[in-house]
Amino acid sequence: MAKLDRHVITPEEYEEIPELTDEWFAAADHHRDGKLIKRGRPKAEAPKQLVSLRLDPDVLHWFKSTGPGYQARMGEVLKQHMSRKKAAGKKA
Numbered sequence: 001m002a003k004l005d006r007h008v009i010t011p012e013e014y015e016e017i018p019e020l021t022d023e024w025f026a027a028a029d030h031h032r033d034g035k036l037i038k039r040g041r042p043k044a045e046a047p048k049q050l051v052s053l054r055l056d057p058d059v060l061h062w063f064k065s066t067g068p069g070y071q072a073r074m075g076e077v078l079k080q081h082m083s084r085k086k087a088a089g090k091k092a
Contacts, residue, residue, distance in 0.1 A: 048075075 018024070030037040063070040085091070 030039070063074050066073060
């Protein structure tokens with residue numbers, strides 16, 4: 001440590017220090033009262049719920065064969081079914 005304390009920074013070493021731009025500050029972590037403020041997508045008002053569901057293998061295979069996002073498509077099919085039943089005045 002004594003060697004580091006004796007070191008004098010030269011002008012050439014200052015060139016290695018990145019300039020603190022608006023973009024740099026925008027990407028920096030934000031702290032409030034010593035706590036890190038979480039970044040990213042805000043929490044959803046009605047987050048999706050994790051469930052365990054048993055499906056026929058052919059149904060699951062077909063949805064998976066439609067590519068990425070198959071779980072969202074399964075959810076859309078269920079929502080459409082629910083909407084039709086509600087419109088018809090039925091519970092199930």
